Amino acid sequence: MSDLSFQRCINPACRATVDLADTSFRCPKCGGLLDVAYDWDRLPVPKSLKHFESKWANRSDPLDFSGVWRFRELFPFAPDAKVMTVGEGQTLCQRADTVAAYVGMNPGTVYLEYEGMNPSGSFKDNGMTAAFTHARMTGATRAACASTGNTSASLAIYCAAGGGSPPMRAVIFIGSGKISYGKLSQALEHGALTVQIAGDFDDALRQVQDVSRQLGIYLVNSVNPFRLEGQKTIMFRILEALRWRVPDWIVVPGGNLGNVSSFGKAFTELKELGLIDRTPRLAVVNAAGADTFYQLYDRHGLRWNAGEFDKAKYDAYMSAMDAANRRADTLASAIEINRPVNLPKALRALERCGGVVREATDQEMLDAKAKIGAGGLGCEPASAASVAGLLKLVKEGVIAKSDTVACVLTGHVLKDPDATVAYHTADPAVFEAKLGKRGVKRAMFANRAVQVPNQLSEIVKAIELYA
Ligand SMILES: *Cc1c(COP(=O)(O)O)cnc(C)c1O
Numbered sequence: 090m091s092d093l094s095f096q097r098c099i100n101p102a103c104r105a106t107v108d109l110a111d112t113s114f115r116c117p118k119c120g121g122l123l124d125v126a127y128d129w130d131r132l133p134v135p136k137s138l139k140h141f142e143s144k145w146a147n148r149s150d151p152l153d154f155s156g157v158w159r160f161r162e163l164f165p166f167a168p169d170a171k172v173m174t175v176g177e178g179q180t181l182c183q184r185a186d187t188v189a190a191y192v193g194m195n196p197g198t199v200y201l202e203y204e205g206m207n208p209s210g211s212f213k214d215n216g217m218t219a220a221f222t223h224a225r226m227t228g229a230t231r232a233a234c235a236s237t238g239n240t241s242a243s244l245a246i247y248c249a250a251g252g253g254s255p256p257m258r259a260v261i262f263i264g265s266g267k268i269s270y271g272k273l274s275q276a277l278e279h280g281a282l283t284v285q286i287a288g289d290f291d292d293a294l295r296q297v298q299d300v301s302r303q304l305g306i307y308l309v310n311s312v313n314p315f316r317l318e319g320q321k322t323i324m325f326r327i328l329e330a331l332r333w334r335v336p337d338w339i340v341v342p343g344g345n346l347g348n349v350s351s352f353g354k355a356f357t358e359l360k361e362l363g364l365i366d367r368t369p370r371l372a373v374v375n376a377a378g379a380d381t382f383y384q385l386y387d388r389h390g391l392r393w394n395a396g397e398f399d400k401a402k403y404d405a406y407m408s409a410m411d412a413a414n415r416r417a418d419t420l421a422s423a424i425e426i427n428r429p430v431n432l433p434k435a436l437r438a439l440e441r442c443g444g445v446v447r448e449a450t451d452q453e454m455l456d457a458k459a460k461i462g463a464g465g466l467g468c469e470p471a472s473a474a475s476v477a478g479l480l481k482l483v484k485e486g487v488i489a490k491s492d493t494v495a496c497v498l499t500g501h502v503l504k505d506p507d508a509t510v511a512y513h514t515a516d517p518a519v520f521e522a523k524l525g526k527r528g529v530k531r532a533m534f535a536n537r538a539v540q541v542p543n544q545l546s547e548i549v550k551a552i553e554l555y556a
């Protein structure tokens with residue numbers, strides 16, 4: 090074991106350490122979640138974040154080209170020769186005045202971190218490249234995940250193109266009927282073994298953990314702490330886009346809560362390393378149809394409490410949810426999760442960064458999504474939870490009009506075209522079938538196709554009228 094990096098239990102009362110190569114991803118002593126930890130004192134840490142700008146001149150090196158690995162000094166668990174990259178993390182952090190106007194903020198204050206630009210079309214590649222690299226370091230030949238779609242798309246791409254020998258076999262567990270075609274098509278196209286379980290994501294996640302343990306398959310769900318190391322770079326790229334200025338807020342959709350956990354760890358480490366002087370605040374936005382974290386944090390007051398969080402409160406909530414057979418239900422399938430595996434880490438992140446949690450309905454997400462799209466960046470419904478949540482937080486006065494905010498757009502618009510087309514449709518039957526029956530009442534920002542007869546004069550008339 091390299092003693093410079095290792096795994097460590099997040100429970101402050103335990104702090105058990107685990108070998109870097111261990112792949113059980115649970116504390117052997119207390120069953121808690123693990124962090125990847127570093128002996129920073131003995132590692133070469135850059136003196137300033139500006140150091141990373143020098144990597145731009147070195148783009149012919151695949152590690153410096155990667156928007157993840159060019160920050161590898163801030164998650165140094167893998168030797169360069171072991172890194173598996175497909176050029177992930179070439180993303181854009183765009184100033185978004187259309188969105189600022191929509192949420193009632195000043196021009197120039199809102200930025201959208203567009204993770205749809207990743208090779209598989211979602212932020213998942215940031216974490217997958219790190220986990221896939223770790224899998225290779227441990228000699229794994231099969232990797233598995235349960236997925237609402239994007240994790241499986243990402244894993245499929247890394248197994249097909251990530252390199253290494255023999256090729257890594259992707260095994261993907263999905264719930265029945267829940268996955269969007271955009272995402273399913275990627276798993277199939279890139280050759281992953283796709284196992285469709287009669288159940289939902291929460292069922293699939295439970296199964297994949299047992300199956301992986303039994304068959305010795307490497308698990309890449311976000312319980313895997315190496316994934317969260319790669320996802321830290323989403324924050325590094327936001328800082329970089331802001332010329333290393335720390336924004337006041339980061340707003341992110343919450344599903345399994347891997348991102349918020351990773352972001353909290355990123356800022357905590359940067360602060361401890363003296364690379365930033367304050368952390369931004371974190372806002373997590375659940376879907377109203379999958380709002381366990383919102384309920385527990387905002388409604389029931391559950392807090393990390395320096396590691397002594399109220400486990401009984403958590404267990405009681407989960408038992409009541411099971412007793413009522415309450416299942417996650419939202420159009421935002423990427424966050425349709427009622428048992429977020431990283432909940433303790435997310436509590437820790439919110440404590441360290443002064444976080445808040447809100448929820449957004451499908452209606453609110455779809456309206457926000459249309460506004461984001463009108464500004465030029467297309468995202469899937471779950472991603473728009475960030476802007477829908479921002480709108481609420483500005484209305485409440487929690488976020489000021491003049492604050493600087495970065496919203497993470499987690500996935501690309503082409504991931505779920507059905508939802509987009511149904512929102513903009515001129516056909517009430519199409520709207521009803523996909524959206525209306527799920528409680529979406531209107532499409533305030535719909536851009537409807539114009540129906541015209543097949544006749545030049547009528548077409549000309551329509552264009553003069555509308556354009
Ligand atoms: C996975 C995913 C999320 C949820 O992220 P977590 O880290 O699980 O909270 C949100 N949006 C999209 C598009 C995703 O693929």
Ligand SMILES: [Zn+2]
Pocket residue numbers: 098099100103104105116117118119120121
């Ligand atoms: Zn422990």
